[in-house]
Amino acid sequence: MSDTLMAVYNRPSLTFERGEGSWLYTADGTAYLDCMAGIATNALGHCHPALVAALTAQANRIWHLSNVLRVPGQEVLADKLTAACFADTVFFANSGTEAVECALKTARRYHAHRGNPERIDVIGFAGSFHGRTYGAMNAAGNPAYTDGFGPRLPGYVQCRIDALEDIRSAIFAPTAAALIVEPVQGEGGARALDGHWLRQIREWCSQAGVLLIHDEIQSGMGRTGRLFAHQWFEGCAPDIMTVAKALGGGFPVGACLATRAASEAMTFGSHGSTFGGNPLAMAVANAAFDLIRDAALMPHVLRIAARLSEGLDDIARRYPDVVSDVRGKGLLIGVRMVVNNREFMGLARDQRLLVAGGGENCVRLLPPLNLSAAEAAEALTRFEAACRAARAALPQAA
Numbered sequence: 001m002s003d004t005l006m007a008v009y010n011r012p013s014l015t016f017e018r019g020e021g022s023w024l025y026t027a028d029g030t031a032y033l034d035c036m037a038g039i040a041t042n043a044l045g046h047c048h049p050a051l052v053a054a055l056t057a058q059a060n061r062i063w064h065l066s067n068v069l070r071v072p073g074q075e076v077l078a079d080k081l082t083a084a085c086f087a088d089t090v091f092f093a094n095s096g097t098e099a100v101e102c103a104l105k106t107a108r109r110y111h112a113h114r115g116n117p118e119r120i121d122v123i124g125f126a127g128s129f130h131g132r133t134y135g136a137m138n139a140a141g142n143p144a145y146t147d148g149f150g151p152r153l154p155g156y157v158q159c160r161i162d163a164l165e166d167i168r169s170a171i172f173a174p175t176a177a178a179l180i181v182e183p184v185q186g187e188g189g190a191r192a193l194d195g196h197w198l199r200q201i202r203e204w205c206s207q208a209g210v211l212l213i214h215d216e217i218q219s220g221m222g223r224t225g226r227l228f229a230h231q232w233f234e235g236c237a238p239d240i241m242t243v244a245k246a247l248g249g250g251f252p253v254g255a256c257l258a259t260r261a262a263s264e265a266m267t268f269g270s271h272g273s274t275f276g277g278n279p280l281a282m283a284v285a286n287a288a289f290d291l292i293r294d295a296a297l298m299p300h301v302l303r304i305a306a307r308l309s310e311g312l313d314d315i316a317r318r319y320p321d322v323v324s325d326v327r328g329k330g331l332l333i334g335v336r337m338v339v340n341n342r343e344f345m346g347l348a349r350d351q352r353l354l355v356a357g358g359g360e361n362c363v364r365l366l367p368p369l370n371l372s373a374a375e376a377a378e379a380l381t382r383f384e385a386a387c388r389a390a391r392a393a394l395p396q397a398a
């Protein structure tokens with residue numbers, strides 16, 4: 001393999017040449033069932049005809065304008081997004097981490113604008129992931145991502161999800177600006193936070209005047225069976241929310257959404273992007289949004305999710321030496337492994353099943369939202385075959 005790429009990934013030698021729906025094909029035509037979907041990004045599968053049509057039609061009109069000019073697709077998509085959730089305004093970026101940077105900047109500037117420039121602290125949580133740029137990685141605070149990159153930035157506070165008293169003190173500290181949390185922790189291992197916890201945090205943030213940021217980059221856009229995961233629970237809506245991954249159905253785009261009050265300080269000149277929300281991204285994202293909003297899709301997600309988690313629960317019962325337990329929400333499924341998760345991903349690949357890794361020794365199943373019932377059954381068959389192979393590789397009990 002090439003050594004001219006920075007060695008920041010440890011890739012299998014496999015090469016895919018084309019994709020269709022939930023399947024990826026190597027050059028010799030071997031088909032792999034894709035339950036990774038570009039890490040929860042290809043929410044409508046590969047090469048969905050409506051997305052291909054939207055992209056190619058736009059490619060023949062205008063590729064890029066600059067945000068100093070109107071991009072009509074942005075106005076259309078911002079109207080759709082704000083009509084579907086708590087938010088009033090949207091800033092479009094190219095990626096998840098950029099959406100997070102916009103959220104952090106929006107929160108700090110809100111306080112500065114209101115005469116409280118000392119309010120800079122961003123409260124984040126162990127086991128969270130917000131991206132790889134400096135602000136985002138400091139907000140998540142995972143040492144695996146911050147080590148060796150210089151001093152931790154000032155103004156970032158870390159709490160544990162279960163340390164409610166610490167969280168409360170952090171929120172009521174006079175320097176607190178914002179709290180950022182994923183309603184379902186994705187990279188951390190598909191850990192779904194409960195409605196009681198989310199509501200308590202919402203209440204404390206409101207009382208303290210701290211802005212609540214939900215990072216729905218992985219959990220949003222229908223992944224859990226609602227457009228946004230926090231919409232499962234009454235009274236939990238954030239002030240600011242980040243979205244990316246599935247927003248473009250595989251085309252790079254991210255967004256930071258906010259209430260009008262939370263974004264009041266984001267005035268002319270305070271933020272920007274060359275490419276963010278460019279016409280190609282907007283054409284695909286608008287088409288993806290309309291497909292994800294199809295009335296039949298969320299009930300489908302819940303049906304397929306139930307099938308997969310029941311099947312995986314059953315496998316966990318029958319392979320306790322390989323699988324420990326199954327968790328997550330909707331089609332953001334985490335299977336905690338007894339065997340090493342990275343090795344198991346290789347065994348799954350041997351069965352031509354692609355799954356993602358995750359924290360706490362998880363493998364994640366993040367299939368396209370339109371995975372069929374037959375494909376879900378096939379995924380379970382292949383997952384179990386990988387479990388059999390993992391069991392066969394275990395040292396024999398004495």
Ligand SMILES: *Cc1c(COP(=O)(O)O)cnc(C)c1O
Nearest residue numbers: 095096097129130131186217218
């Ligand atoms: C993937 C992810 C990000 C980072 O998105 P990029 O597009 O890789 O920058 C941030 N937050 C969450 C919850 C994610 O899952």
